[in-house]
Amino acid sequence: MTYREPTFQELFSNSHSQQLAKVQSAHFVNLSIAKREITGVLKEIPTNLPNPKPYKQVVFERSSASELTTNYIKINWRVIIASAIIGGVIVCFVYQINEQNKKNKSKNLLN
CATH class of the missing domain: 1.20.5 (Single alpha-helices involved in coiled-coils or other helix-helix interfaces)
Structure with missing residues (x-):
């Protein structure tokens, strides 16, 4: 049947x-x-x-996510690099301040 x-x-x-x-x-x-x-x-x-197209004709691109990421980086590369540099500088300053605070605490403990 x-x-x-x-x-x-x-x-x-x-x-x-x-x-x-x-x-x-x-x-x-x-x-x-x-x-x-x-x-x-x-x-x-x-x-x-109108008649919908059958699902067999639909083609999904597998590389669409990588293309989106690549396009985002191509468009915003200046902002990404500037953010990385500024973030690195801020991390270095915070690390140095933290080290100075540790030295000051150890000197205060010895006195």
Whole structure:
């Protein structure tokens, strides 16, 4: 026994009606503004959604995350380098102040 494949409307009826309402409202608004009439636009209003592409045709790029990271670094390299330098200088100052405080405490303890 073979079964037919259920349609998008049968599987996701609520989502289908919401998407169809979006398509119809966009069509109505765009054409009513372009044609400056309401009755002519209602005759051409879509009653079905366009067929979605099957999932087999969808290609996911695996390198998209690395491309995003590379592009971010290319765009913001000056800020990244400046932040690293300023952060390093601040860490050095804090380290030196901490060392001086330790020396002062050890001198105070000896006196």
